[in-house]
Amino acid sequence: MKDFTFFKKQAEKFHLLRLYNFLKNIRETLIDWRLTEKKRQESILLSRRVGRLLVSHFTGDKSQLADDRKGFLGFGLIHYALIRNIKPKRVLCIGSKGGFIPAVCALACKDNHLGYVDFIDPGYGPEQPEDKYWGGTGFWREKDVAKHFSKLNLQDWLTHYLMTSAEFKKNYPQCLYDYIYVDGDHSYEGVKLDYNLFWPNLIEGGLMVFHDVIVKGFFEQGKCKYGVYKFWEELNNRHKITFPFPKNSGLGILQK
Numbered sequence: 127m128k129d130f131t132f133f134k135k136q137a138e139k140f141h142l143l144r145l146y147n148f149l150k151n152i153r154e155t156l157i158d159w160r161l162t163e164k165k166r167q168e169s170i171l172l173s174r175r176v177g178r179l180l181v182s183h184f185t186g187d188k189s190q191l192a193d194d195r196k197g198f199l200g201f202g203l204i205h206y207a208l209i210r211n212i213k214p215k216r217v218l219c220i221g222s223k224g225g226f227i228p229a230v231c232a233l234a235c236k237d238n239h240l241g242y243v244d245f246i247d248p249g250y251g252p253e254q255p256e257d258k259y260w261g262g263t264g265f266w267r268e269k270d271v272a273k274h275f276s277k278l279n280l281q282d283w284l285t286h287y288l289m290t291s292a293e294f295k296k297n298y299p300q301c302l303y304d305y306i307y308v309d310g311d312h313s314y315e316g317v318k319l320d321y322n323l324f325w326p327n328l329i330e331g332g333l334m335v336f337h338d339v340i341v342k343g344f345f346e347q348g349k350c351k352y353g354v355y356k357f358w359e360e361l362n363n364r365h366k367i368t369f370p371f372p373k374n375s376g377l378g379i380l381q382k
């Protein structure tokens with residue numbers, strides 16, 4: 127993979143950053159048009175430009191198998207494909223660092239011309255007790271959320287709720303969903319609570335999808351113990367599908 131940091135530094139040094147950005151944009155366009163660097167073009171099905179934007183702007187990461195240089199969506203592809211096929215009327219996303227999976231779900235609804243995403247995150251950051259924030263950066267407290275999602279014109283396809291999943295359930299107990307994504311509180315008690323709270327709100331035949339179903343140990347070498355795997359192992363449900371990769375996360379799918 128080419129590293130252009132050297133050239134960028136030189137451009138900065140000689141006040142040629144605008145020229146550098148101009149040439150960089152030409153190069154990106156040539157790749158998008160498939161006129162150069164064929165290896166960078168993962169797929170003819172999905173636009174690399176949109177993929178890169180989704181991964182970089184909404185901070186998709188390795189735990190989602192996402193790659194911003196290639197514009198590869200990783201697990202985002204699974205969510206996108208499921209939603210395009212199921213055509214849910216209502217999607218619920220619990221927890222996200224920078225909005226990657228909520229954005230993918232909203233994009234799938236937009237492409238379906240059907241559906242809407244409710245996205246819950248209390249905007250926890252490192253100032254929270256260690257057992258609470260699970261990698262949040264305080265992002266959602268500070269962000270103009272509609273503006274953030276307007277990058278891909280997704281602002282009309284989702285609403286963000288600045289609260290915990292338990293608070294959301296208290297405020298909106300009757301909402302029904304066809305697709306629920308759980309990626310908030312990763313403790314055993316936390317994920318079990320989300321399951322117990324929202325399973326009754328999932329329609330018959332709907333899907334509940336869990337991130338981090340195989341990761342074990344402590345979050346960021348701290349005191350917080352990942353508990354999703356334990357919940358997932360205990361769950362006695364014959365419709366359970368497990369994607370045991372990558373080793374630092376994993377994805378679990380459950381049909382009601």
Ligand SMILES: C[S@@+](CC[C@H](N)C(=O)[O-])C[C@H]1O[C@@H](n2cnc3c(N)ncnc32)[C@H](O)[C@@H]1O
Nearest residue numbers: 221222223247249250260261262290291310311
């Ligand atoms: C950053 S995500 C976890 C990392 C994720 N697996 C990823 O791929 O980036 C966790 C998010 O869940 C949120 N969160 C924590 N507890 C929550 C709760 N009870 N309800 C909803 N969201 C919660 C945090 O604010 C944080 O933004």
